[in-house]
Amino acid sequence: MSQPSFKPRTIAIVGLGLMGGSLAAACRAKFPRSRILGISRSASSRRIALRKKWVHTASRELKDSARADIVIVCTPVNVLKYLLGKIDSSARPGTIVTDVGSIKGEIVRWAAKKKFKNIQFVGAHPMAGSHVRGIEAACEKLYQNSLIFVIRSPGTSEKSIARVKSFWRFLGGRVIEVTCEKHDLIVSRISHLPHALAVCLMLSVPPQSLDFSAQGFRDTTRIAQGHPSLWGPIFLENRRKVFESLSRFERVIKQFKKALNRKQGALLWRMLAEASKRRRNISSKNASI
Amino acid sequence: MSQPSFKPRTIAIVGLGLMGGSLAAACRAKFPRSRILGISRSASSRRIALRKKWVHTASRELKDSARADIVIVCTPVNVLKYLLGKIDSSARPGTIVTDVGSIKGEIVRWAAKKKFKNIQFVGAHPMAGSHVRGIEAACEKLYQNSLIFVIRSPGTSEKSIARVKSFWRFLGGRVIEVTCEKHDLIVSRISHLPHALAVCLMLSVPPQSLDFSAQGFRDTTRIAQGHPSLWGPIFLENRRKVFESLSRFERVIKQFKKALNRKQGALLWRMLAEASKRRRNISSKNASI
Numbered sequence: 001m002s003q004p005s006f007k008p009r010t011i012a013i014v015g016l017g018l019m020g021g022s023l024a025a026a027c028r029a030k031f032p033r034s035r036i037l038g039i040s041r042s043a044s045s046r047r048i049a050l051r052k053k054w055v056h057t058a059s060r061e062l063k064d065s066a067r068a069d070i071v072i073v074c075t076p077v078n079v080l081k082y083l084l085g086k087i088d089s090s091a092r093p094g095t096i097v098t099d100v101g102s103i104k105g106e107i108v109r110w111a112a113k114k115k116f117k118n119i120q121f122v123g124a125h126p127m128a129g130s131h132v133r134g135i136e137a138a139c140e141k142l143y144q145n146s147l148i149f150v151i152r153s154p155g156t157s158e159k160s161i162a163r164v165k166s167f168w169r170f171l172g173g174r175v176i177e178v179t180c181e182k183h184d185l186i187v188s189r190i191s192h193l194p195h196a197l198a199v200c201l202m203l204s205v206p207p208q209s210l211d212f213s214a215q216g217f218r219d220t221t222r223i224a225q226g227h228p229s230l231w232g233p234i235f236l237e238n239r240r241k242v243f244e245s246l247s248r249f250e251r252v253i254k255q256f257k258k259a260l261n262r263k264q265g266a267l268l269w270r271m272l273a274e275a276s277k278r279r280r281n282i283s284s285k286n287a288s289i
Numbered sequence: 290m291s292q293p294s295f296k297p298r299t300i301a302i303v304g305l306g307l308m309g310g311s312l313a314a315a316c317r318a319k320f321p322r323s324r325i326l327g328i329s330r331s332a333s334s335r336r337i338a339l340r341k342k343w344v345h346t347a348s349r350e351l352k353d354s355a356r357a358d359i360v361i362v363c364t365p366v367n368v369l370k371y372l373l374g375k376i377d378s379s380a381r382p383g384t385i386v387t388d389v390g391s392i393k394g395e396i397v398r399w400a401a402k403k404k405f406k407n408i409q410f411v412g413a414h415p416m417a418g419s420h421v422r423g424i425e426a427a428c429e430k431l432y433q434n435s436l437i438f439v440i441r442s443p444g445t446s447e448k449s450i451a452r453v454k455s456f457w458r459f460l461g462g463r464v465i466e467v468t469c470e471k472h473d474l475i476v477s478r479i480s481h482l483p484h485a486l487a488v489c490l491m492l493s494v495p496p497q498s499l500d501f502s503a504q505g506f507r508d509t510t511r512i513a514q515g516h517p518s519l520w521g522p523i524f525l526e527n528r529r530k531v532f533e534s535l536s537r538f539e540r541v542i543k544q545f546k547k548a549l550n551r552k553q554g555a556l557l558w559r560m561l562a563e564a565s566k567r568r569r570n571i572s573s574k575n576a577s578i
Contacts, residue, residue: 127503147501189494190502194509197486200541202564204534205478210571212436212465213479214416216512220483223505224568228561235557239549245493246546250539252489257535260528268524272517275491279513282499 005170006163008034008096012068014083016040016049016058018130019100020074021138024054026171029140039065045135054138066090070167071119073099078233080107084121091118098124098164102187103237104151104180111153120160123151124168125183127191131225141172148173149187151180188241192234196246198224294459295452297323297385301357303372305329305338305347307419308389309363310427313343315460318429328354334424343427355379359456360408362388367522370399373410380407387413387453391476392527393440393469400442409449412440413457414472416480420514430461437462438476440469477530484520485535487513 011027013020016038027036038055039062040046046058057064065071065087073083080101087097097119101107104123111121128146130137148168152161165175178186198221210217235242259267300316302309305327316325327344328351329335335347346353354360354376362372369390376386386408390396393412400410417435419426437457441450454464467475487510499506524531548556 127501129503129505147503149501186498186501189498190506193494194490194506196542196545197490198509198568199561199564200538200545201483201486202567203560204538204541205482207567209475209478210567212416212438212475213571214418214436216418217479217483218571219508219511220487221568221571222508224564226561226565228558228565231561232554232558235549235561236552236554239552243546243549246542246549249489249493250542252493253485253535253539256485256489257532260524260532260535263525263528265521265525269517269521271492272488272515272520272524275488275513276515276517278491278496278499279487279510282502282507282510 006070006166007031008069008167010035010037010068010070012037012039012065012071013055013074014039014062014065014071014087015074016042016045016055016135017074018133018135018137019126019142020072021045021049021054021135022128022140022142023072023074023100023171024049025052025138025140026143028054030171037064037068048135062086063090066092066095068095070096070098070163073097073101076230076233077101077103077107077237081110084111084116084119085114088116088119093118094160095119096160096163096167097121098167100124100126102191102234103184104149105184106237108151108153108180112155115155120156121153122156122161122164123153123180124164125149125151125187126168126173131223133227133230143168144172146173148175149183150175150177151183152177184238184241188238188245192238192242193245193249195223195226195231196235196242197249198222295359295455296320297358297456299324299326299357299359301326301328301354301360302344302363303328303351303354303360303376304363305331305334305344305424306363307422307424307426308415308417308431309361310334310338310343310424311417311429311431312361312363312389312460313338314341314427314429315432317343319460326353326357337424351375352379355381355384357384359385359387359452362386362390365519365522366390366392366396366526369396373400373405373408374403377405377408382407383449384408385449385452385456386410387456389413389415391480391523392473393438394473395526397440397442397469401444404444409445410442411445411450411453412442412469413453414438414440414476415457415462420512422516422519432457433461435462437464438472439464439466440472441466473527473530477527477534481523481527481531482534482538484512484515485524485531486538487511 011034013024036055038049038058049055126148128142202224302313325344327338327347338344415437417431491513
């Protein structure tokens, strides 16, 4: 990291929910000399962001982002194209734009065709979040030590990519650059698949049995609390890869059922032991779990 | 709860792992006038139990349990029959025996055929535990406020059943009596099914993707860390009901895949919204999650 770090004078955050609110809080703490502008359609979110002093000014007008050196779009993925188009039309040339969306293939392919006039778009996806929504749940530490995927779009300059990486690193993220294809494949496995399974688990257990559930069930299904307005668009945009991951998962279930059906204790043991080993291996790499 | 509470003079705990160790600690705290005897084949577990003053005496001999008014068997389910047979042969008539095992059908049917000479066996299953094993992870509060299923066996007296309920209530449990059939069905859905899914999820994701996993994936798979020596016997004993629960789950997955494949946003939204609502409903019933 020999490049000089990027210190934007004005940071605009579009969308003041859990992700945007936390980002505003982190930016206030880490970039004390920058001006933070929060843009949200929700009057209550703007009020909270101002009251907590996470933003210097709050606006409901997207065009106010034209003043910023960097714009971070923190909205559900299905409105990202629309917002990028609008931002591009009013931005100064060279304005850096990044985001926090969970899928990248479609937006990168779209950006390649569209050819922005003014903005330099570099996608980002912080592996941070919660099943809880809204700025009420936001916190300054959300991105601290979290993995941040950075995904370049064709036509974006190396300098802009370096600046976006520098920005996320400065907020405490562990930045890794991947292609949009690789990104969407990885998240289909480690984020969208477990979410789909948690949802299907909630739907497959008869509600009257849920009253008896203990911590194990609750941990396994925690993420199913996520909101459909966030997750519906994610699943639709990444449907092919999620479909593949689910099919792969179904094959493992079939094997598990076969072991049960045939009372194959040795096969069952091997599956349980291998899963346990792999899971403990994740834990040992991260002291926080 | 008008019946007088049961205060055993001597409590024997067979097996000093997470469950038995925690039980010994809880008994020491809640029954300060009782003598606690810990029985374990592991010298190190006996040493720890003595050092922490969770037991008054520790022994590796099962027959030492003959002195107790109540014996609680805290071992994996596959050795329960063997241990109950041994305890029955040396116990005083009327000795109450309970356990903490995760399945009940097989043991209750076996007990009905066997007809114990001396012991009064009343099965119990506390919905408490952890993926961590061993007395090192034990804690006095494990059973505090946890749901305790109590399952009667044919031939056990009402008085013994009342005493076992009183015992678990005294330790802070919320006792509910169910039939062994109903118990095994409920736990196949809320405990064994999520465990099987967490295991299959760990096995279906290519290991190189696991490095990128964040909190959601980790929560969803936490229970997969459980040890095969505990979970193998549970799955084999409850295999029919787990098989059914898995089949039911597979049908929901098929529906989810269909919604993805046909881009049925409305169906997907309904599934996500219903799962989210059900899961939030569990949370709202229990302030601790």
